[in-house]
Amino acid sequence: MTALGVGLARPGAPLSWRRWARSPSALAGTALVGLVVVVAVVSLAWTPYPPLAIGPSHSLEGPSWAHILGTDQYGRDVLSRLMAGSRTSLYAGVVPVLAASAIGVPAGLLAAARGGIGDQIVMRLSDVLYAFPALLAAIALSAALGASTGTAMLAIGTAFVPVFVRVTRSNALVVLGSGYVLAARAYGRRPLQILRRHVLPNIATTVIAQMSLLCSLAILAEAGLDYLGLGTTPPTPSWGNMVQAAQDYLSQDPLLTVWPGLAIIVSVLGFTLLGDGIAELRNTHLGRCA
């Protein structure tokens, strides 16, 4: 990344709503993610039909007033399943990222602040995890533990830990090398105080942007696993396993693969744009200060 000059680590600015509203990426991202969240919340209380209710006499019906997006091979309402599927995707997209950041950020801070042998251990361990892309880790883990949403989330979360370690460490090192940290040290601040008062606030924006980007990758990976039959398994609706089931009926009803596909694209795009937007906000601030 450094080679591309995509500013690796510079002090970030706190987020403000006014700058938020001026970034097209942040706005579009907020809108798309918001849409998915609203659908997921609504689906808890209401879906047009129960997502699991089958209707043998209504299988593979195209869009109609009764079933706006049609029905699947078992006569289940596609819109209802799509709505319920948003919960699976959000859950599997957000929880592994939160868990990975809870481990990776402190580990990265520790590595940056302590240096020496602790730094070496943290970095070598994170190198080992980095060798396993999320999907590969998930396939291996599902072979050992069996396929489930939980296995998929565990693997994805584990694969993301080194990303947080690296981002946190490299950004924290820059802050720790800055003049004001030197001043704080000279003033007699303890290392932990420095981390809390100077380092953490300064790297927060970058870490949050990273979290949003990783959420999009987690949703993609989980959908991919569901498609492969190694994540959320039927009948529980997920966008990935809906695409997989619909693939058998491509010639009769190609639209059946399109809806869950679009749902994945919308949510992934939302989190990517949100992440980009947050990262941009930081750079804008930088540009003005510099």
Add this chain to the structure above:
Amino acid sequence: MAAYLARRVAITLVTLFGASVATFAVLGVLPGSPAQVVLGTQATPQAVRQLSAQLGTNKPLWAQYLHWAQGLVTAQLGRSYVSHQLIGPLIAQALSVTGPLILFALAIGVLFALPLGLGAALYNGKVTGTLLSALSQVGIAVPTFVGGIVLIIVFAVKVPVFPSSGFPGWSEPGQALRSLVLPALTLGLVEGAILSRYVRASVLDQLHSDYLRTARAKGLTRAQALWRHGLRNAMVPLVTVLGLELAGLIVGAVIVEDVFSLPGVGQLLLNAVGDRDLLVVQDIVILLAAVVLVVNLLVDISYGLLDPRVRDERAR
């Protein structure tokens, strides 16, 4: 440079060792012996004991790990517990599909990324630039299996020009290539969308550089200056990005092979998972992790070659 090189190679070897221990820990240490899995629940304890002794799974864990690691290093991967086939040739056969698929996809990706990224950089801040950027954003968000299915709908169902699944083998090169077109296009388009963002960032970097301003001052137009001086510099960091993207292409290939039923490494891996053929899973997982690590090493070395500051900093 020698010290830097030695250090990077040493770190890669240590990491590879760690990765092999992690793989063994996840897949080799399971409740219930592999012999039990192979023979099923109806097997007599005696038969299970006998097969365990034959497979070597009754030995202590460290001995099992050493045996496995020795096999990896000497390229003697042994036989599958389930199909009893030699694992080495199985993987080699599968690589003869996955390898060309990935190279083909990479070529398509680069072909798409260069004009897309260049356009987005040149028209940055204008409507065209924003549209091109948005196009690559959406491209990144398309899951490979959805992209693949859309291509199947268009080019195999509606207009049947390419086969939607299967692979005839390299004995018929023409047919084999034809059946790789849609899978490679699927992977390549998504990859192209990702790469184009790096191309855009890299070209934008060059456009703002002092030497290009000098070239402009000399009387060249922006396009001329970029063509004669900027592009070559913009391409340097992209070489390393290509390396890093290989990990993405490998996992992408696993999914694409499933969509198009290609008998590649991904299918071999997924079938082995389905059959609980754990030794095959273990071998493929560490093989792919090793590929990721070696490519990362090459990327690191190329950083060092291109930028002396990197090797000074990292050698410390």
